[in-house]
Amino acid sequence: MTRPMRADARRNYERLLAEARLLFAEHGVDASLEDLARRAGVGIGTLYRHFPTRDALVEAVVRDRFDKLAARARALRDGPAARDALATWLRLLIEGAGTFRGMSATLLNTLADENSELYASCHAMRAAGAELLTRAQAAGEVRPDVDTDELFTLAHGIAWAHEQRYGDDPERLPKLVDVVVLGLATRP
Amino acid sequence: MTRPMRADARRNYERLLAEARLLFAEHGVDASLEDLARRAGVGIGTLYRHFPTRDALVEAVVRDRFDKLAARARALRDGPAARDALATWLRLLIEGAGTFRGMSATLLNTLADENSELYASCHAMRAAGAELLTRAQAAGEVRPDVDTDELFTLAHGIAWAHEQRYGDDPERLPKLVDVVVLGLATRP
């Protein structure tokens, strides 16, 4: 069906992806796409041919990370200590969202936009995380009136605020996450 | 020293401020400034003469609100129930930040930028809130390892995430704030 990519197309695709990783790390996911094309030695039209939207580009850059997060959630699902498992996973999620500036904003918006190219992989990861939440709730360890949506909203709020205020310094993050996790716990 | 404003200058200043309130309410604090100038019936140069930066404009629009928040904090300082007082005030702060889209982002950035025109009034309000925190900590009702900076970071994170995800619907906000406040509480 789908013929393999032409050699020049594949080459440009790879170069764009490689440069995007560097550029996003340096300037966040809102970096200039014209700049990206320039760095990759490619016309702006070529960039848009391969990645019709910014989200499509972000998706290509972070997909494997999402897959790993989903896998990690499934692994944590079978251990004891339901709330600890959730806390551990939340920490991973939030740390990951801080890798590129602006990522948490993109992700939070994606949850509300089914048409985003990021939606599918983002949603798969979300579903895996949701299981951790419901299990902890079933075990009576997490307050039952919080839904998955609110959990992710809180998580991305923390990730975003940390990124805005403390930049790349990861030192403060654990405490912020800890406050939220304790807030989610049922009263003894 | 500073002569009073010329009549036309004062007139334009007032019109810009009035239109800014409307425009920010409608499109958030990132609204187009060219659009603002157009609506106010004023040249773009005039806008920049009165408000050299976007922050200066935002500051003029929200200053009285900040003053009220600071006053409110001082009033709450003298009642009983230190943690409840803090919780009440946090709710006011977060609701206020949600008035205009994009405000919480602006405020959080302002805390880190002493040169911002918003800095002074923002900081006064912050100082008033800080007293509520230290009092609640002294009373043993709030964990002592959270500082003012982290409190504000958390608060704006919640405000931002709520605004991103739930828009103008204020229904979800109390629960999100509640989670954070419980997370701040010392264990019984």
Next chain:
DNA sequence: CACCATATGGAGGCAGGCTCCGTTTGACAA
């Protein structure tokens, strides 16, 4: 090696930020 689907690249249109400077005008003194 000829053909053409596939891919390229950048010109050009649009929007918004901000500056600079020639023109206008309000205030005040004569």
Next chain:
DNA sequence: TTGTCAAACGGAGCCTGCCTCCATATGGTG
């Protein structure tokens, strides 16, 4: 009333970034 000029005005113009469109180039295949 009128003359003067600092103060204020306004928008042309330059910049950056987004995205589309299409004339041109090229790799793969028969």
